Amino acid sequence: MSILVIIEHDRGDVAPAxxxxxxxxxxxxxxxxxxxIGEGAETAATQLGAYGAETVHHxxxxxxxxxxxxxxxxxxxxxxxxxxxxxxxxxxxxxxNELMAQIGARMDLPFVANCVELNDDASExxxxxxxxxxxxxxxxxxxxKLVSVAPHAVEATTEEAAGDIEELEVEIDAGxxxxxxxxxxxxxxxxxxxxxxxxxxxxxxxxxxxxxAPLEELAGELGGKVxxxxxxxxxxxxxxxxQVGQTGxxxxxxxxxxxxxxxxxxxxxxxxxxxxxxxxNTDPEANMVTKAGWAVIADLHVMIxxxxxxxxxxxx
Amino acid sequence: xxxxxxxxxxxxxxxRINITADEQHVDDKxxxxxxxxxxxxxxxxxxxxxxxxxxxxxxLTLGPPEAEEQLRYAASTGVNxxxxxxxxxTPYDPQRTAAALADAIGQMEAADGEFDLIIFGNESADSxxxxxxxxxxxxxxxxxxxxxxxxxxxxxxxxxxxxxxEIDAGVEVYELPLxxxxxxxxxxxxxxxxxxxGRLASxxxxxxxxxxxSDAGSQKMVRLxxxxxxxxxxxxxxxxPEAAGAVVDLLEELGVM
Ligand SMILES: Cc1cc2nc3c(=O)[nH]c(=O)nc-3n(C[C@H](O)[C@H](O)[C@H](O)COP(=O)(O)OP(=O)(O)OC[C@H]3O[C@@H](n4cnc5c(N)ncnc54)[C@H](O)[C@@H]3O)c2cc1C
Numbered sequence: 001m002s003i004l005v006i007i008e009h010d011r012g013d014v015a016p017a018x019x020x021x022x023x024x025x026x027x028x029x030x031x032x033x034x035x036x037i038g039e040g041a042e043t044a045a046t047q048l049g050a051y052g053a054e055t056v057h058h059x060x061x062x063x064x065x066x067x068x069x070x071x072x073x074x075x076x077x078x079x080x081x082x083x084x085x086x087x088x089x090x091x092x093x094x095x096x097n098e099l100m101a102q103i104g105a106r107m108d109l110p111f112v113a114n115c116v117e118l119n120d121d122a123s124e125x126x127x128x129x130x131x132x133x134x135x136x137x138x139x140x141x142x143x144x145k146l147v148s149v150a151p152h153a154v155e156a157t158t159e160e161a162a163g164d165i166e167e168l169e170v171e172i173d174a175g176x177x178x179x180x181x182x183x184x185x186x187x188x189x190x191x192x193x194x195x196x197x198x199x200x201x202x203x204x205x206x207x208x209x210x211x212x213a214p215l216e217e218l219a220g221e222l223g224g225k226v227x228x229x230x231x232x233x234x235x236x237x238x239x240x241x242x243q244v245g246q247t248g249x250x251x252x253x254x255x256x257x258x259x260x261x262x263x264x265x266x267x268x269x270x271x272x273x274x275x276x277x278x279x280x281n282t283d284p285e286a287n288m289v290t291k292a293g294w295a296v297i298a299d300l301h302v303m304i305x306x307x308x309x310x311x312x313x314x315x316x
Numbered sequence: 317x318x319x320x321x322x323x324x325x326x327x328x329x330x331x332r333i334n335i336t337a338d339e340q341h342v343d344d345k346x347x348x349x350x351x352x353x354x355x356x357x358x359x360x361x362x363x364x365x366x367x368x369x370x371x372x373x374x375x376l377t378l379g380p381p382e383a384e385e386q387l388r389y390a391a392s393t394g395v396n397x398x399x400x401x402x403x404x405x406t407p408y409d410p411q412r413t414a415a416a417l418a419d420a421i422g423q424m425e426a427a428d429g430e431f432d433l434i435i436f437g438n439e440s441a442d443s444x445x446x447x448x449x450x451x452x453x454x455x456x457x458x459x460x461x462x463x464x465x466x467x468x469x470x471x472x473x474x475x476x477x478x479x480x481x482e483i484d485a486g487v488e489v490y491e492l493p494l495x496x497x498x499x500x501x502x503x504x505x506x507x508x509x510x511x512x513x514g515r516l517a518s519x520x521x522x523x524x525x526x527x528x529x530s531d532a533g534s535q536k537m538v539r540l541x542x543x544x545x546x547x548x549x550x551x552x553x554x555x556x557p558e559a560a561g562a563v564v565d566l567l568e569e570l571g572v573m
Contacts, residue, residue: 070460092446094481097446098450100447102450102454110534113447129443130444131441133333134333134540135541135543136443140534140536142534178493180490181490182491185489187486188485194484197572222572224572236506239503240502241503247353248503254570276566276570287330289550292550293550293551294553295553298554298555303559310561
């Protein structure tokens with residue numbers, strides 16, 4: 001059996017979730033081969049042998065350049081037709097899932113997104129629903145099985161393989177570049193919510209946009225970022241880019257301080273990657289409190305300034 | 317401009333997602349329901365574009381008869397036409413959903429003309445298949461990009477859309493010729509609340525219904541299960557400002573001071 005892994009990369013930068021997908025691919029019964037497409041594919045290709053790819057197929061065409069879901073999707077389809085794999089896999093990222101959906105649509109094949117576990121031939125799997133708050137056991141009956149691997153489902157490990165690069169020229173319709181990236185805006189924000197070592201969030205209980213000032217102060221002292229729940233963004237108190245959760249950002253700080261947040265499942269799935277969680281809540285039964293490693297049962301409006309004061313005292 | 321937004325009715329669970337005894341559904345007996353957040357933003361994006369460029373907004377959902385509730389809500393926020401594509405009562409897999417939607421859109425376009433723009437949510441909040449929009453767009457032969465957090469139209473109605481996708485290091489900009497499809501993410505806008513006038517109008521809005529034909533795909537759900545939960549003993553550091561010392565001890569221990 002052969003497993004073809006479609007590599008999600010941005011001008012040669014391979015998405016970290018791709019190495020997790022390659023790790024999962026190796027656990028299936030069969031040979032792992034990779035497909036790289038588009039601008040920077042040569043650079044991406046050289047990184048894949050270390051993760052167990054025996055062969056790396058470098059798909060080329062005059063029409064392939066920067067990412068275009070339709071052009072890259074059709075190029076992947078041509079490669080699949082040529083190489084005839086049993087399983088086609090990628091990472092469950094925005095691009096990975098988009099590419100696989102393009103392949104599924106173009107080949108009229110089912111596609112199972114965000115798998116967390118697969119059997120040997122990808123005919124049975126567990127996939128993630130509700131951003132990971134629920135699991136679905138699924139069977140897949142198809143000549144070519146299309147799957148993506150949920151980010152963080154496994155830890156990426158290396159396994160040296162040949163990684164031989166083979167050229168594969170395909171023909172695709174130039175019109176498909178109607179969805180190519182036309183322009184990029186580079187932003188350099190420094191630390192972001194998803195990379196911050198400390199995240200201090202406030203929920204509905206903060207009560208107003210101004211109410212976040214004490215959280216900002218504490219975050220400033222600790223070199224952290226302020227986050228929030230959806231109740232807060234819905235009220236327009238903070239921008240959506242601060243929202244932690246299923247439809248917001250997934251965070252992974254050393255410590256997450258969640259104040260005045262009840263801990264609904266959709267918030268929790270964004271917070272659960274944190275290494276430590278401290279809940280500040282007036283309700284000892286709140287889900288955030290019972291799931292956290294540490295908690296203070298108190299009013300956040302009193303507690304946050306008290307912590308800031310203590311931090312300043314010790315720094316002085 | 318004729319714009320179509322596609323939405324899905326989902327349960328709104330809180331601290332836990334409970335599963336029915338037959339393990340086939342989320343137990344929603346005691347839950348409210350909502351439009352999936354990304355799609356709530358799809359509706360808002362459609363209404364904003366029509367406010368700017370003129371035209372009309374249709375909102376369509378594929379789902380059970382109860383989804384009328386979500387359609388009436390949409391009608392109260394500035395949507396001109398609401399359409400229900402009834403399912404046969406079972407959950408549809410992604411291929412089947414896409415086939416039914418493409419069929420329904422085809423019927424609507426044959427009767428009233430093409431939609432300039434079709435807006436999906438990036439993925440549904442519950443089953444999260446990440447593919448229905450792409451499949452429908454392909455069936456209709458239209459360009460499609462997903463994960464969009466910024467959307468403008470230039471030179472309507474023959475022109476193109478500018479769509480922005482956020483990535484770690486910045487923003488990718490796409491330019492798609494109309495007619496086009498996009499999948500949007502929450503954060504692209506802040507959906508409005510219904511006005512009193514909107515609420516009254518929504519009660520009178522005509523509910524259109526379109527029957528479709530579609531076959532089940534070959535991905536079959538066996539059952540739903542709760543993922544293993546991390547159970548831990550929560551250490552209570554205190555019940556008031558005197559706990560600040562213990563909190564900062566913890567911060568020091570973790571090396572984040
Ligand atoms: C499909 C879907 C997707 C969603 N996606 C997200 C998402 O990405 N992110 C997200 O956050 N939510 C999301 N939600 C919403 C989620 O279900 C909750 O409604 C939301 O997280 C609640 O926000 P909250 O905890 O701030 O508010 P509440 O649930 O109202 O909780 C407020 C908490 O504050 C505590 N409190 C009150 N007063 C004080 C005080 N003075 N001091 C300290 N504590 C106090 C209360 O005990 C309570 O626990 C989603 C919902 C749906 C249906």
